[in-house]
Amino acid sequence: MSVTAFALLIERLAFMPSRTGKLRLLEDHFRQAEDPDRGWALAALTGALSFPAVKAGAIRAAAAARLDPVLFAASYDFVGDLAETVALMWPDTGVSATAPSLAEAVERLTLSGRAEAPALLAAWLDRLDDSARVAFLKLVTGGLRVGVSARLAKTALARFGGRAPEEIEEVWHGLAPPYRDLFAWLDGRAGRPQVNHAATFRPLMLATPLEDTEAAALDLSAYAAEWKWDGIRVQLVAGADVRRIFSRTGDDITPAFPDIARHMAFDAVLDGELLVARPGAEAGSGSGSGSGSNGAAAEIAPFNDLQQRLNRKTVTRRMLAEHPAWVRLYDILFEAGEDLRGLAFTDRRARLEAWFARIRPQCMDLSPLVAFAGLEELAALRRGARGRAIEGLMLKRRDSAYVGGRPKGPWFKWKRGPLTLDTVLMYAQRGHGKRSSYYSDFTFGAWREVAGGGRELVPVGKAYFGFTDAELVDLDRWVRTHTTDRFGPVRAVEPRLVLEVAFDSVHRSSRHKSGVAMRFPRVHRIRWDKPAEDADALATLEAMIAE
């Protein structure tokens, strides 16, 4: 496969809105392309490749040496993207017969130094055909942006090889590009790759949501309860020469959390919640190890603070000081090489507590067990769970083994009820893909007093789900018949329709005009009956902020 085939894939993916469509493109590519190029493509898509020598500056330098500055400026102005501009206007030398394979391009560029990068780039651009240049430059600068997560790529691999996604997960982190042994296995030409398990992500055990009606039918004496923390799920893997922090989907996020990795001087695989503590909390090590105790050591900051730390490849000293990371542990999968996943929850919990008492790792504590006498008390605890960083309760069967995936029954999450607010529809935007002919993204507002009397609507959020297909048809029709103004794909509508919006929580936000931001807003009910004047005020929403 030349870079051209990869370029075609990248183009299709970049414009493909649906997940199933992306999966099919990937699966087809794994089938059509050959080794090692399909492996390099996989690496590129999952972010496993980086070319530190090639920066935007190298592209600018290559451009300056070869392109007319006036024409370049005019083109850049029109296209708006450096790599794309250079790729599209690069003079065609017509030597595509010598187009390099993706493997050749990757191998050569990995070895290049910063000084030679511009000349090397120019030489590759000369050898590539028109269609391949954009993908090539996006690849080397790490800006593919085609909406493919590692998770999605792995799902496509599973489909391609006829395997369960958990099987791919088990081996994934022990493999390296261009993944020849992985593809040999998926092709059916070889057995499952042998990987060094010390640094491997194990599929997480996930909980199923519990409805209030189901809770009553549950034999609660068989279950232990914990708080459900409002952070992100992580798996800590540490051993003699590895320290890895994996996200729920198995992405390696270690570089973003050096403050945690620093304290992973142990040999275990742990399951827990990544949170952000109030500054200063990292000084003391965790206490709160006693079961039933509610006294965790760290004071936890709102989820917004955690967001400052996510999706970053590197962290500054200042961020480490202002938003120190914290892990609240709730399970142990391995201890000193011993696989504990087959043990019952109660036994694993005992092992976890003993381990924690012995190791006492800094910046970590134990998620306490929550004692309760029966359904009534449990429901009351859940209702009262409005505190910071708690979004409900977890119920775990005391006799359940640790099973990757989402088995129904052993683990439940019983979230506290959502918050709701009656808002007024203000703007609607056309959707994407299947929804491109519908106005399906809704911006809604709440009332605010205006100085000098009267009230105005201020936008407080945006929702694009929560309604049925039939309701969407009605909403679309309403938008089209109540339009007051248009801006491209957006319509402003008469402030007359009340949407009851549900959301998990609300936080202060300086980035929003209203000064607040909702978490997971969705349309709960369309209040065709309710007059817009009776919708809620911004002050009502502000009162719901979890401090």
Added chain:
Amino acid sequence: MTATRHGRRPPVSWLAVRPEGLLVVPAGVFVDPLRAVDRALVTHGHADHARPGSAHVGATEETLAIMRARYGAAAGGRLEPFAWGETRSLGGVDITFRPAGHVLGSAQIVLEHAGTRVVVTGDYKRTADPTCRGFEPVACDVLVTEATFGLPVFRHPPPAAEVAKLLDSLRLFPERAHAVGVYALGKCQRLIALLRAAGYDRPIYLHGALVALCELYEAWGVSLGPLLPASAAAKADLAGAIVLAPPSALADRWARRLPDPVVAAASGWMRVRQRARQRGVELPLVISDHADWPELLATVEDTDPAEVWVTHGREDALVHAVRQTGRAARALALVGFEDEPE
């Protein structure tokens, strides 16, 4: 060829830019006027070049047929057909229509007066197109050219490769309708002809707004193969089928009759990602009926004018590039032409 050579400013006082458009002064005739005038010469049938209502309209037979199909009796007072290559004199100006390769009937207008030859290209392209006559370069003193794609980033790929993308998507998503946004005149028929050339012989479904001009093309001898109205088709028949419609219809309720459509668009703008994104396209196909950047420059070389005037499009870059070849160049800044009304 005339006596004018490079380096000497040609006498061009007999052409003027007026609010109505480009005026050939001694003949009292406008080329592609913006509004109804007494005398008009029309390069081709696109709505921004062929406006209705002028008293006298000179154009090729095909262009006049297109204007009649679009405007009926409002097309113009007297419609005066020019045969290809035929020269007629008006007020001392010799007027000849030569093929421009843009759409059916599209012409360059060659104007000769007082020993000077001016060629007004109208919209044109150099790539072969089975649905219309190919562009013929005419040596001239002044080349009046379009510049819709007058930036070096525009280099249209071979159209067969773009059509292959569409057919490959049909293979991969056989349960989805493939809806391609095309303009009614030119792009629609060219895309059909390209699909036929690639061996696609199944019926192609058309939005109602495209039917009349396809029939007109057929009447002028351009065979398009089996075509069916999309509105009469059952939803199941459209699964895995190619459906052509105006871009506006694909963004609107009309598209709901299509099963899980792959929305494609065939246009030169699709080369720039952001442009394709703005149009909500899932499958961008770079197929254009306008000259790309290399074709614009090649045409200046081939016609070898002393001076180049740019009518509409991205003028600045082309003016800059032409000046670097030692020729005079300027932008006429004619208004009223759209980006790519194909």
